[in-house]
Amino acid sequence: MTRYTIDPVTRLEGHGKIEIFTNDDGEVENVYFQVPELRGFEKFCEGRAVEEVPQIVTKICGVCPGCHHMAAGKAVDAVFGVEPTKTAKMIRELFYMAHFVHSHIAHFYALGAPDFVVGPTAPKAERNVLGVIAKVGVEIGTEVLKQRRIAQEIQALIGGHQTHVVMNVPGGVRKGIKEEERLDIVEKAKGFVEFAKFSMKIFNDVVLANKDYVDIIVNGPYNLNIHSMGLVDANNKVNFYDGRVRVVDTFGKELLTYMPNEYLDNIAERVEPWSYLKFPYLKKVGWKGFVEGQDSGVYHATPLSRLNASDGMATPVAQEEYERMYATLGGKPVNATLAMHWARLIELIYAAEHCLELALDKEITGTDLRNKMYQTPKEGVGIVEAQRGTLTHHYQTDERGLVTKANLIVGTTNNHAPISMSIKKAAQGVIKKGVKVDDGILNMVEMAFRAYDPCFSCATHSLPGKMPMIVNIRKPDSEIIQTLRRD
Amino acid sequence: MANENKPKLKMAVYWGAACGGCCVSVLDVHETLLTIIQHADLVFWPIALDTKYADVEAMEDKSIDLTLFNGAIRNSENEHMAHVLRAKSKILVAYGSCAHMGGIPGLANFSTKEELLSRVYDESPSTINPDKVRPQHEYKVPEGTLEIPNFYEDVCMLDQIVDVDYYLPGCPPQTERLVEVFLAIVSGAQLPPKGSVIGVSERAQCEECTRIKSDNRSVDRFYRPWEIEDDGVSCFIDQGVICMGSATVGGCGVRCVKGNAPCRGCYGPVPGVTDMGAKIMSTIATALNAEDENDIIKAIDSIEDAAGTFYRFSLPASKIRRKIQ
Amino acid sequence: MQEEVKNNNIQTAKAWKPKILAIFCNWCTYTASDLAGVSRLKYPATTRVVRIMCSGRLDPQFILTAFSEGADAILIGGCHPGDCHYATGNYKCLRRFHLIQKYMKQMNIEPERLRLEWISASEGKRLAEVIGEMTETITKLGQSKIKKQVANIEK
Numbered sequence: 025m026t027r028y029t030i031d032p033v034t035r036l037e038g039h040g041k042i043e044i045f046t047n048d049d050g051e052v053e054n055v056y057f058q059v060p061e062l063r064g065f066e067k068f069c070e071g072r073a074v075e076e077v078p079q080i081v082t083k084i085c086g087v088c089p090g091c092h093h094m095a096a097g098k099a100v101d102a103v104f105g106v107e108p109t110k111t112a113k114m115i116r117e118l119f120y121m122a123h124f125v126h127s128h129i130a131h132f133y134a135l136g137a138p139d140f141v142v143g144p145t146a147p148k149a150e151r152n153v154l155g156v157i158a159k160v161g162v163e164i165g166t167e168v169l170k171q172r173r174i175a176q177e178i179q180a181l182i183g184g185h186q187t188h189v190v191m192n193v194p195g196g197v198r199k200g201i202k203e204e205e206r207l208d209i210v211e212k213a214k215g216f217v218e219f220a221k222f223s224m225k226i227f228n229d230v231v232l233a234n235k236d237y238v239d240i241i242v243n244g245p246y247n248l249n250i251h252s253m254g255l256v257d258a259n260n261k262v263n264f265y266d267g268r269v270r271v272v273d274t275f276g277k278e279l280l281t282y283m284p285n286e287y288l289d290n291i292a293e294r295v296e297p298w299s300y301l302k303f304p305y306l307k308k309v310g311w312k313g314f315v316e317g318q319d320s321g322v323y324h325a326t327p328l329s330r331l332n333a334s335d336g337m338a339t340p341v342a343q344e345e346y347e348r349m350y351a352t353l354g355g356k357p358v359n360a361t362l363a364m365h366w367a368r369l370i371e372l373i374y375a376a377e378h379c380l381e382l383a384l385d386k387e388i389t390g391t392d393l394r395n396k397m398y399q400t401p402k403e404g405v406g407i408v409e410a411q412r413g414t415l416t417h418h419y420q421t422d423e424r425g426l427v428t429k430a431n432l433i434v435g436t437t438n439n440h441a442p443i444s445m446s447i448k449k450a451a452q453g454v455i456k457k458g459v460k461v462d463d464g465i466l467n468m469v470e471m472a473f474r475a476y477d478p479c480f481s482c483a484t485h486s487l488p489g490k491m492p493m494i495v496n497i498r499k500p501d502s503e504i505i506q507t508l509r510r511d
Numbered sequence: 512m513a514n515e516n517k518p519k520l521k522m523a524v525y526w527g528a529a530c531g532g533c534c535v536s537v538l539d540v541h542e543t544l545l546t547i548i549q550h551a552d553l554v555f556w557p558i559a560l561d562t563k564y565a566d567v568e569a570m571e572d573k574s575i576d577l578t579l580f581n582g583a584i585r586n587s588e589n590e591h592m593a594h595v596l597r598a599k600s601k602i603l604v605a606y607g608s609c610a611h612m613g614g615i616p617g618l619a620n621f622s623t624k625e626e627l628l629s630r631v632y633d634e635s636p637s638t639i640n641p642d643k644v645r646p647q648h649e650y651k652v653p654e655g656t657l658e659i660p661n662f663y664e665d666v667c668m669l670d671q672i673v674d675v676d677y678y679l680p681g682c683p684p685q686t687e688r689l690v691e692v693f694l695a696i697v698s699g700a701q702l703p704p705k706g707s708v709i710g711v712s713e714r715a716q717c718e719e720c721t722r723i724k725s726d727n728r729s730v731d732r733f734y735r736p737w738e739i740e741d742d743g744v745s746c747f748i749d750q751g752v753i754c755m756g757s758a759t760v761g762g763c764g765v766r767c768v769k770g771n772a773p774c775r776g777c778y779g780p781v782p783g784v785t786d787m788g789a790k791i792m793s794t795i796a797t798a799l800n801a802e803d804e805n806d807i808i809k810a811i812d813s814i815e816d817a818a819g820t821f822y823r824f825s826l827p828a829s830k831i832r833r834k835i836q
Numbered sequence: 837m838q839e840e841v842k843n844n845n846i847q848t849a850k851a852w853k854p855k856i857l858a859i860f861c862n863w864c865t866y867t868a869s870d871l872a873g874v875s876r877l878k879y880p881a882t883t884r885v886v887r888i889m890c891s892g893r894l895d896p897q898f899i900l901t902a903f904s905e906g907a908d909a910i911l912i913g914g915c916h917p918g919d920c921h922y923a924t925g926n927y928k929c930l931r932r933f934h935l936i937q938k939y940m941k942q943m944n945i946e947p948e949r950l951r952l953e954w955i956s957a958s959e960g961k962r963l964a965e966v967i968g969e970m971t972e973t974i975t976k977l978g979q980s981k982i983k984k985q986v987a988n989i990e991k
Contacts, residue, residue, distance in 0.1 A: 025654055031564055034557045037531040039588070045654035053654055060588055060659045062646075063528050064627040066635060068618035071942070073815045075737055079775065080823075083615040086532020086683065104737075166542075173541040184770010186539075187532050187683060191770060194737045198771035293637050295644040298657040302631075302638060398737070418636070425735070426815060431635050587991075621942070664990030671989060789896035792939065796931035802917065804930060811934040818942035830900035835944045835982055 025053065028461070033473065037087045038436075042447060044469070050457040055448035057473070059301035059440070069430040074103050074401060074421045075194055077430070081417065082188040084434065089188050090123035090179065091410035091435070094265065095417040097192030102284070102404025103421055104194040106397055111390035112196035114382055117265050118209070119182045119191065120408075121379035124264060125216050126175030127411045128372040132223060132365065133168045139471055140231040140365065160226055171219050174212050181205060196394030209383040216376035217341070224345060224369050232352070242353060245453020246361040246472055248446055249274050249316040251306060251323035253438065254330030255409045261338040262330050262374065264409040271306065272333045274318045276356040280308060284405040287416050291433060292321075303441045304433055314445050322445070325413030325438035326476055327367035332357035337370065339377035345370045361446050364475040401425035410435035412476070439476050446472040520576045520697060523555035523567075524606075525596055527589035528616045528666070529582025533607040534558045536683035537579070543690055550697045551577075568595055575599050577696065579606035579679070583616045583827070584667040587648075588660035597673040602696075604709075605669040608682040608777045611708075613827030615682070617666045618819065620826050620833035624664045666827050677703070679710040682777035682824060685763045708760070708779070715781050716756035716774055717746075720765050725749045729800040732813040736773065747773040748798050753820055758790040777824045786830045788821035854908040854974040856967070858883040859898060861891040863921040864956050865913025871960030879964040880971040883911065891915070892925025896936050899950065906983040909949040909974045911966070916954040926954070948973050949980065 025048075031041040039061040045053045065084055069077055078096035082089035094116060101108055108116065141159050176186050182201065183189030191197045201209075231237045240246075256270045257263040269287070273279040282290045293302040294311055305311045305321030312320045323329070337343040349366055350356055382388060405418045413435035420429040436443075450472035454465050524537055534556070540547060554575060555562045578600040584590050597603055608614035619627055632638060632645055648661045669675050679692060688710035696702070703709060717724065724746040734751045741747075747754035747768075755776035756768070767774055780787035795814070801807040814820075822829050860866040866887045872879065888894065891914025902910055912933065920926040933952045940947060951970055955963050 027655055032557055034560060034562070037558060039526075039557075043655075043657060054652070056652070056657055058657065058659055061528065061586070062631065062662060063585060063616045064619050064622070064631060067622050067627040067630040068616075070630075071621065071816060072618075072819050073735060075735060076775075076816070076820070079772070080615060080618075083530050083532070083682065086530040086535045089530075089532065169541055169544065176539065180766070184768075184772055185766045187535055189770070190767050190772035198741070288636055291637055292639045293635065295632050295638065295640045295646070297644055297647045297650045298652065298659065300646045300659060300662075304637070307639075394737075396737070424815065429634075429636075431637055433637060590991075661991070667989055784897075786897050786900055788939070789900050792896040792932060792935050796935050797928055799931050801931065802924075802927045804917075807927075807931050807934055811931070811938055814935070814938070816942075817935065817938045821939070830897070830904040830986070831943055831945070831982060832986055834942070835985055 026050075033470075037085060042469075042473075044451050044455070046455060050455070050459065052448065052452040052455050055444065055451050056298055057440070057444040057447055058299045060299075062300040066430050066432055069419070069427050072427050074100055074419055074425045074427050077419060077427060078192045079188065079190055081432075084432075086187055088123070088127060088410050088412065088435070090120060090183070091408060091415055092417070093183075093189050093192055094120055094408045095406040095410075095415045096419075098266075098284075098406030098408065099404040099417040099419050100192070100194050100406070102406060103401045103419055103425070104404075105399035105402075106195040106395045108196045109390075109392045109395050111200070111387065111392050112394060113266075114385065114388045114390075115182060115197050115201060115393075116192070118201075118379060118382040118388060119179060119189070120265050121375045121382065122175045122178040122182075122216075124375035124411060125220070125372065125379065126172045126179070128368050128375065129168060129171055129175070129219070129223070131411070132368055132372070133164075137226070139362075139474070140237055141226065159230065164226075167219065171216065174215065178209055178212060181209075193394060194398060195396060198393070200391055200393055201389050203386075203389050206383055206386070206389050210380065213376065213380035213383045217373070217380055220369070220373040220376040221341065224373060227366065227369055238352075241360050241362045241366075244360075244362065245450050245468075246446065246475070247359045248324070248361055248442055248449065249359050250320065250442060250445075251279060251309075252329035252332035252357055253323050253325040253414050254333035255407065255414060256334050257338065259338070260335035262334045262336075262371070262409075263338065264371075264375070266408070269407060269414060270333045271323060272357060274316075274357065274359075276332070280306070284407040284416070287405060287407065287418070287433070291416070293433070293437075299440070301437060301440050304438050305441065314441055314448070316445065322441045323438070324442040324476075325409075325435065326364050327371050327411075328358060328361075328364040329413075330409060331367045331370065337374050339374050339381070341377060342370055342374035345373060361472060361475050412436045413438045436476070443473050443476050446476070519549075520551040521554050521574065522551040523575050523578040523596065523600065524553070524558075525555060525578065525580050525582075525592060526557065527580070527582030527593065527610065527669075528585035529607075529609055530615075531558060533579070533581035533609075533683040536607075536681075536686050536689060539686040540690055547690075547693060551693075564592070564595075567592075567599060570599050572598050573601050575601065577602045577604065579604050580669055581607040581610050581683075583609040583613050584663070584669065584672050585616055585619075586660035586662050590663075590672055593669060593672045602676045602702075603669075603673070605675045605678045607684055608680060608779070608824045610669040611678045611680045611828070612779055612825040613666050613668045613832075614777075614824050617668075617822075617824070617827040619666050621819070622834070623836060624662060628662070665833055668827050671827070676705050678708040678779075680708060680760070680777070680779040681710070681763055684710055685766070687764075688762055708782070710762055711778060712761035713782060714761055716759045716761050716763075716765060716768075716778070719761045720746075720756055720768055722746045722768060728798050730798045730810075731800060732810045733795075734813070735815065741771060743771060748794070753791075753795065753814065755787070755791055755821070755823075757794045758784070758787045775820070775823045779825065779828075787825055788818070788829055791821050792817075852979055853880075854882045854971055854979075855906060856883045856909045856911055856970060856974065857902045857907040858885045858911045858913065858967075859891075859894060860885055860887055860913040861893075861915060861921075861926075862887055862889045864915035864919070865891075865953070865963065867957035868913070868955045868960050868963045871958065872964050875960050877960060877964040879967045882971045882974075883967055890920065890922050890925035891929035892920070892922065892927075894929050894932060896932055899936055903945070903949075903980065903982045904986045906980070908977075908980040909951070909970060911970055912950075912952045913955050913963070914952070916956055919956065945980075945982065946977055948977055
């Protein structure tokens with residue numbers, strides 16, 4: 025048995041490590057993706073005033089704090105038995121679309137693009153955002169930083185604190201939007217739409233026009249045949265903020281659908297002794313192990329699964345791109361893990377278009393910011409789509425509105441099993457008898473988990489994408505027989 | 512301007528029990544990034560670079576000029592990396608509320624480790640775990656032994672584990688403050704005395720806050736923010752809403768109040784104060800006007816979750832830093 | 837050798853006695869404690885007295901610091917409502933007292949460990965009684981665990 029340890033995994037939010045075991049024939053026996061961190065939000069939200077929780081749970085993640093704030097805000101609405109006012113809902117969605125824009129831009133350019141624009145087996149020194157810029161031009165890098173900044177500014181305007189946003193109160197929001205602010209946002213949103221379309225063009229010209237890349241996407245060892253989850257609206261179109269959860273099976277048919285307060289009938293979580301993170305699965309299908317297929321309870325919650333689980337996109341340009349992706353990749357559902365990068369760009373276009381739609385609607389400057397018909401607080405569930413997956417917040421309170429119990433199923437948590445399986449498949453596909461485990465091989469293993477992540481690599485030359493990695497190959501008695509460095 | 516001959520500052524950013532928001536605050540320098548990278552080489556930053564732990568452990572002692580350590584110390588891995596980075600760094604900064612005071616993860620000090628693990632792995636309504644499996648520090652699988660860090664009983668901040676040179680508070684620190692500090696270091700300005708809190712003003716939040724404070728404060732009782740209609744201009748305390756601003760040092764630009772939310776104290780205490788919760792208790796008691804003991808009891812009763820509000824970010828750094836068992 | 841052993845046994849046989857920090861206002865309770873002394877009133881030697889000018893000067897940091905550094909209990913003494921030398925200081929103290937009690941409840945610290953009494957300058961006897969009662973209560977409650985738990989970081 026030979027053991028490869030990757031510690032820590034890098035270019036993602038959070039801590040993680042990978043252990044790869046190969047047998048004496050050089051074939052992969054098993055792979056473990058371990059999450060070594062736990063903070064315990066489910067416990068320390070107890071005793072807190074429930075309306076404070078949306079501001080506490082943003083600290084679960086500094087990359088998608090707006091997502092936790094939204095899920096929590098909706099859960100708190102439900103605890104008090106109120107729906108937000110129309111204006112409040114529009115303001116929340118506008119914030120949320122800007123949040124998706126900034127996050128998807130950063131992820132695509134710094135994380136996804138290097139593997140495709142430059143190439144998965146290209147020299148490592150080029151497999152980074154610099155290589156991307158070299159191919160597409162330096163103005164792009166500056167533009168990426170600029171568009172991200174603009175999106176953050178909209179978040180700060182609406183949400184107060186630009187990262188750990190403070191906007192939600194029970195039944196609405198704290199702050200309205202003035203007319204001059206609305207007009208300013210309209211212009212900014214137009215810029216988002218153009219930049220989103222431009223980003224898709226890069227993907228078309230550099231990736232889709234290249235047969236080899238398309239081959240890797242479709243035929244590489246990155247297929248995972250599992251169920252797909254996403255939030256959809258009344259027309260089964262993708263919606264990040266609201267709707268019901270829909271799961272589509274490995275044949276593309278609707279398997280189940282549920283409203284937030286039915287989540288416990290549908291999702292269960294499993295504990296393994298080698299990871300602090302739990303493993304959600306579809307309760308009605310059951311846990312059959314880390315296996316693919318129709319009968320396995322494993323599902324993914326990602327940009328790709330959202331598109332698989334829907335019947336389309338709610339805005340025109342995004343819808344065109346949605347149709348084009350499925351036509352290119354042979355229909356629904358798409359199981360190619362790397363297609364998540366493509367799906368992410370389609371979502372970027374939708375977020376930009378929807379941001380513009382909301383900003384153009386004058387009703388968003390309304391002054392009715394809060395629905396105050398509060399009932400005695402009791403219990404509530406809020407579900408949104410985080411950039412990384414379906415996010416569920418569930419709180420129970422006493423009659424004064426102090427939290428007695430909290431439960432969370434976070435975006436990436438949904439994908440703990442699929443990520444483990446994807447890494448294993450990738451490793452099995454590329455590490456074989458007689459194959460020397462070198463830099464290109466290691467990169468191809470990394471590509472498997474990277475597709476799931478909105479990792480926050482940023483667009484600067486001091487960030488390699490030159491993935492330095494140390495792999496120690498040990499004999500069973502732990503003696504190191506070889507060290508591979510890629511740095 | 513960058514000095515061509517001056518070697519670049521070697522810089523590291525690392526996270527303990529963190530959320531990534533402090534890393535985002537570094538990225539939020541936006542276009543100033545171009546200035547920063549003229550002066551600094553990032554050598555270790557897990558969210559963005561692929562330097563692994565083995566690489567850091569192999570570095571020479573004191574070879575990193577500046578390390579921004581964010582996140583609290585929750586487990587053995589956080590502690591280990593705190594020791595490693597202390598050894599490898601000339602200047603170690605406790606960056607952000609968690610490293611400074613324990614931060615939000617510090618709220619776990621209201622529970623025991625067992626209560627926390629039990630909630631997550633046994634009681635959580637979505638968790639099906641009939642065999643009561645718990646994550647193990649070491650676990651034998653057919654292929655070998657797997658390890659994950661040991662989860663500690665208490666949450667600590669960085670200076671309870673290693674010697675800290677400076678504290679740069681905030682959840683996360685306001686990016687402009689980081690840039691000011693960074694440029695000061697790079698320009699060779701004299702650094703403040705070791706142990707200083709930097710990137711903060713000398714006064715409380717109230718000094719910068721644009722809300723209007725009454726000259727004759729007299730509060731009958733406190734309200735939950737949703738129980739009143741915030742007028743958008745008056746001081747929160749005058750309106751009967753708990754705001755930590757008077758016990759919190761300035762530096763963030765009153766960003767939460769600009770969003771119409773009361774301050775919750777992420778920037779930490781005003782210089783000279785050790786326990787910021789004690790200070791807000793003083794302020795609140797003074798603001799209330801009740802004199803009859805029954806009225807006082809009613810007024811105090813109107814405050815929900817006193818400890819969790821007064822020590823939202825600073826529980827591990829407070830005098831009584833955890834719930835007594 | 838025998839003498840040493842005997843002395844050691846006496847040491848260990850000495851029961852733990854409460855350490856009570858007494859924070860008294862200058863004009864009323866501190867004067868009462870002087871009166872108690874002058875009157876040779878007997879009360880347990882468990883208090884360490886600190887004088888502040890007014891009970892309104894009481895900073896909650898005093899209480900929390902005292903607990904974290906090993907005080908088993910804290911007694912605050914001030915003027916009766918209406919009699920404060922500075923008019924309203926004792927009302928502020930009363931409000932702080934209740935707020936600190938609320939905090940202590942959440943931190944699982946027994947409420948008996950913090951006591952507030954209005955004791956005027958002439959009430960030396962009352963002071964002696966209060967200290968006697970409190971010593972008995974705290975002896976029953978036992979030594980405070982706060983210092984040990986706060987000082988020792990559990991891993």
